[in-house]
Amino acid sequence: MGKLPVDLTPGQIRCSKREVVLTRGAERLSTREGARKLYDYFSSSEGIGGFQDHFDWWARNQFCSRGGKPLWIDPHDPNVHHIFIDDNIRLDDADTIVHPQGSPSHVCDDLVQSQRGLVGGQRNLEKLHLLPPERRQEPLPSARAGAAALALGKQVLVVGGVDAAQSPLASVEVYHVDEGKWEKKAALAQPSMGISAVQRDGAVYARGGMGAPTSPQALVRVYEPAKDHWQPLPSMPTPCYGASAFLQGNKIFVLGGRQGKLPVTAFEAFDLETRSRTRYPSLPSRRAFAACAMADGVVFSLGGLQQPGPHNFYSRPHFVNTVEMFDPTQGAWSKPSRAIRMREKRADFVAGCLGGRVVAVGGLGNQSCPLDFALSGKKGEPLPPMPTGRCSCSSCPAPSLLFIIGGVAQGPSGAVEALCLREAP
Structure with missing residues (x-):
């Protein structure tokens, strides 16, 4: 030896x-x-x-x-x-x-994917860029990771999360974009991180999460901003946290998430009008810390940490660059060709739709090379890196903007940054 x-x-x-x-x-x-x-x-x-x-x-x-x-x-x-x-x-x-x-890796040599040929056309003159310094956003009053964030008109609502002591938070704060300041709102009845939230007709629907015992929650709450009040609703069928939620028509789609360290593959929808639930085909692969986005009705599930399956139990979890798509009109998942995979494997990042493109921001990975990959034969468009590299962020889409809020760098971050869409000169 x-x-x-x-x-x-x-x-x-x-x-x-x-x-x-x-x-x-x-x-x-x-x-x-x-x-x-x-x-x-x-x-x-x-x-x-x-x-x-x-x-x-x-x-x-x-x-x-x-x-x-x-x-x-x-x-x-x-x-x-x-x-x-x-x-x-x-x-x-x-x-x-x-x-x-x-310790996140070198994060955010961000990328944008062209979706032409898959989810419809796009405008050729648009460019994505970081907001200039004079328009950067005020940081969160309390640094946190794993919060839910969504836009309410000219306000950004941030719900729950986890603090530096790894304790779930009940705090709710709203950012007034025009005034450039934060305001506290009515807190959650139970502290929770990893909530999935959407808004419809001014009401905010918050689903799932993880509380202090580190067990996934099946809680469903609705927040009325005008009354600054939370109201409980019937529980969801699959407890989870860190899931992705989308609103399409009258339906709230909830996809993936985690129960402890294990990925959830369930894909469910709740109809707000009929109060009925629908189960869709589960995610094809077991990936924790994946990111999802919806564009023109098509659901994209990207990257993540691949978990061992029943036939390879002894293999280790590993980063993947997987791209899987679900088209509700066909009712099935599809996996594009290898040419459409992300070139960099990553997990615990955020994904969103901005200007007809799917954007992947932040996260953890094995490499630090710039991110660009092909989708339907079209090269990805590299973006400027975030000023504050981090993982476990919250994302909030707004008209022509994608806010990236909080997350983990050396510890919980209060950073609030935005990717902006503008017309090319």
């Missing part, structure tokens, strides 16, 4: 409110340059080495996890497993010395 290499150069980790800095010899890395660099540094290290932790920082934070030893993890990385052993790890936040932090 070969010997492990030993690096005797002592290293240090120093923490502050602004950043975490790692030094060893001439090497220096900072979270200001992106947490992924530190994750990749430790993941690629071989042998044995040592780093002095920042005990004083832990003490100044009353010995809670926020001041503990930072541990960068990527739960979707199938190739690396980080193990943390210490005698001061507790199951709650009090008096624990480890501070787990998510």
